[in-house]
Amino acid sequence: MTLEATIIRTEPDTVYQGTVYDQTVVVELPNGIRFGLFDPDLVVDSKFIGRNVQLTVTVLAHEGGIERITDGIGEINPLKDDPLFWRDHVYVGKIRDILSWSENRREIQLDIGDGTIIVRPKQDMIGELREGDQLRIKASRSDVTGIEIQ
Numbered sequence: 001m002t003l004e005a006t007i008i009r010t011e012p013d014t015v016y017q018g019t020v021y022d023q024t025v026v027v028e029l030p031n032g033i034r035f036g037l038f039d040p041d042l043v044v045d046s047k048f049i050g051r052n053v054q055l056t057v058t059v060l061a062h063e064g065g066i067e068r069i070t071d072g073i074g075e076i077n078p079l080k081d082d083p084l085f086w087r088d089h090v091y092v093g094k095i096r097d098i099l100s101w102s103e104n105r106r107e108i109q110l111d112i113g114d115g116t117i118i119v120r121p122k123q124d125m126i127g128e129l130r131e132g133d134q135l136r137i138k139a140s141r142s143d144v145t146g147i148e149i150q
Contacts, residue, residue, distance in 0.1 A: 002054035002148065003115035005029055010039070010046055025144050026084050027055065029114050035078035037144040038086035044147055054115075056146030058107075059091065061121040065138035072134060074113020091117060091137045095129060110135065118145075 005027035014021040025044045028034045037057060069092070077090040093112035100106050108119040108129065119137055129135070 001056060001109055001116045001118055002146075003029070003057050003112075003117060004052065004150075005055055006052050007044060007048045007050065008034060009049060010044055013038070024084070024086055027144075029076070031114065033076055033078065034083060035076060035089055035142075036082075036084040036086045037142050039144045041145070044144055048147065048149070052150050054148040054150060055144050056118070058118040058120060058143045058145045059089070059137060059139035060141045060143075061119055062088075062138045062140045063122065065140065066119075066121055066129075067136040068129070069134045069136050072136065074111060076112060076114070086142050087140060089139050089142050091119075091139060093117075093135060093137075095131050095133045095135065097131060098129065108135075110137065 008026040008028050011024045012020040013023050022040045025037045025039045026034060027037060072092045074093045079088040091112050093110040095108055096111050096116060097109040098106055099109060110117050110119050
């Protein structure tokens with residue numbers, strides 16, 4: 001469940017008395033698309049800038065932001081007004097699996113062509129979805145939640 005990318009830069013978001021509490025990470029995919037990810041746990045260290053990595057990306061879907069589609073290929077469409085920020089990106093892909101991550105919560109493993117991401121929808125959105133469904137996801141937030149160095 002990873003996405004191959006190159007780390008372009010990190011930018012502090014929340015800073016208090018010189019301590020950075022979270023950050024934005026700008027990445028570039030092998031196809032040249034650049035976009036931002038929120039890093040709430042500071043998993044991406046500045047020493048990874050310029051490195052090719054495998055990222056675990058978890059997106060939170062907007063209310064009503066999951067649409068079943070019949071066509072489309074795996075893709076990421078960053079927010080047009082601010083692609084390097086971490087909100088409102090659109091992901092198109094195919095459900096590989098629906099996983100449980102706690103007793104009452106499930107998440108979708110979505111193949112977006114360049115890799116897979118994790119989608120955490122509101123629970124009432126997930127009931128009708130099945131493995132193999134093609135989806136368009138509008139993410140309220142896109143987080144980097146893990147990193148592997150290549």
